[in-house]
Amino acid sequence: MTTPLKSIRKYCINDCMAGQSREVLKCPSKDCVFYKFRLGTGRPKLKQIRKFCFDCGEGTYNAVKNCKFPDCPLYPYRLGHNPKLEGRCNIPLEKRKSFKKKL
Ligand code: SF4
Numbered sequence: 678m679t680t681p682l683k684s685i686r687k688y689c690i691n692d693c694m695a696g697q698s699r700e701v702l703k704c705p706s707k708d709c710v711f712y713k714f715r716l717g718t719g720r721p722k723l724k725q726i727r728k729f730c731f732d733c734g735e736g737t738y739n740a741v742k743n744c745k746f747p748d749c750p751l752y753p754y755r756l757g758h759n760p761k762l763e764g765r766c767n768i769p770l771e772k773r774k775s776f777k778k779k780l
Pocket residue numbers: 688689690693694701704705706709710711712713715
């Protein structure tokens with residue numbers, strides 16, 4: 678699976694600029710949430726992808742959740758979650774130990 682940054686780059690080139698990477702470089706939409714990541718640098722937050730998808734999906738959770746375009750590079754991240762981290766606990770190890778002691 679790709680990373681959020683690579684997905685954004687791919688989206689910019691293939692879906693927004695019809696495969697023209699030079700056009701992505703010259704993108705005039707400075708207010709686009711992907712603008713500073715369009716060249717494949719930076720650390721995008723998943724909520725930025727979610728925001729973009731909400732704009733694409735008529736601003737409703739259901740429209741984004743039921744997006745009909747699984748080939749879109751942003752699809753795995755459209756709800757603001759990273760599927761690679763699914764099922765992993767995000768509580769730091771130290772806190773987990775102290776939590777166990779309390780039980
Ligand atoms: S930054 Fe936004 S407007 Fe510019 S190429 Fe990417 S998706 Fe399109």
